[in-house]
Amino acid sequence: MPTPETEVSPEIAPEFAAEFAPAKINLALHVTGRRANGYHMLDSLVVFCGIGDRLRAEKAPGLSLRLTGPFADQVPEGADNLVLRAARATAQTAAITLEKHLPPASGIGGGSADAAATIRLLRRMTGATGPDADTILALGADLPVCLAGRPARMRGIGERLDPVPPLPPAHLLLVNPRITLPTPAVFRALARRDNPPMPATLPDWPDAAALARWLTAQRNDLEAPALAIAPGIGAVLDRLSACPDALLVRMSGSGATCFALFGQPAPAQAAAQAIGAEHRDWWVAAGPVLR
Known part of the structure; x- marks a missing residue:
């Protein structure tokens, strides 16, 4: 899991560095308004998964x-x-390699995670x-939370992060039917943009089952418009809902990646193997929620 970086003196900065760029998952995503400049206001519970890209x-x-x-x-x-x-924004130079494992434009923050990892890399290498x-x-909008790299409540247009x-x-079991879904199109298809936020205070979750029960009362407001644009997402949601021991099934972000939440690794891995064998044209991966 990425960690906050401290300043590094250029004299002792490394010649080479590597960084993990984990998938960002919106366990809940409420669209609560839209500013005059067109940016949407969000209230989202964001976590990161041990599946991701790698940068050097x-x-x-x-x-x-x-x-x-x-x-x-x-x-x-x-x-x-x-x-x-992101590299140009740091005003630094480097030869960067991106090893891309996450499907692009898939609602799990792959590009933002990569940009955040780049900033962390260059900070560490150059000070x-x-x-x-x-x-x-x-x-x-996902850059601040991806740069922080820890579970957070993300509000505003992405700039407000609360523990x-x-x-x-x-x-988490992540499944994408290899549908590229542009985020602006999903927001344009929203029927309502002033939806209720999450509760003001988030509860304690003693186990994954308690977290899933709480999440069932929350939403992803982008799921319905994404389904309207790409009905194939429904097949993924249906298949995940049939997984034994799945505690919650939902779409992440603006799609088309969907997830199933599990309390233990074995059923998540078993479901990944089964779905991967059934649907070889889908992207399927399982990993832990990073805490």
């Missing part, structure tokens, strides 16, 4: 990016690549302290 960086006189991994061919290589934008909070948020009660041990 070496000191170099210029900035470059090499893409590897199973989803490398689906990542844009130009100047708009989020890793390169840089930037970019500032406004620049980080301008890179994307949450300690999470119990839990495991």
Whole structure:
């Protein structure tokens, strides 16, 4: 799990560094309003999963990016690549390699996680302290929470992060039907943008079952519009709902990745193997909730 970085003196900064970029999961996502500038207001319980991309960086006189991994061919290589934008925002140079394991545009913050990992890498290698909070948020609403890298209640347009009660041990099964779902299209399809937030105070969750029971009273307000755009998500939700020992099934973010919450690793891994064998065209992965 990523951890907050301390300043590093350039004289002792490493020549090489690596960083994990974990998948970001919205266990609940309430859309509570929209600002005059068009940005949506959110109230979301965000956690991270032990499934993700990996980044490596070496000191170099210029900035470059090499893409590897199973989803490398689906990542844009130009100047708009989020890793390169994040690196430029730090005003540092490096030869960066992104090993892409998370499907892009899938509602689990892959691009934001990669950008956040890039910032952590370059801070550690160079002693840089930037970019500032406004620049980080301008890179994307998920950047602040991905940079913090810990469970949080995310509010506002993504800039307000509050700690949450300690999470119990839990495991996630993630499934994506390999549908690319642009976030702006899902927000445009929202029928209502002023939905109720989560309760003001979050409870303690003694175990994964208690967390799941509480989550059943919460929502992902983007699930219905995503289903309207991509009905294939429904097949994933139905299949996850049939998994033995699944405590909760929901879509994450703006989709199309869906998740099942489990209390133990064995049923999550067993379900992943079964679904992967049945649907070889789906992306399927299981891992722990990082606490």
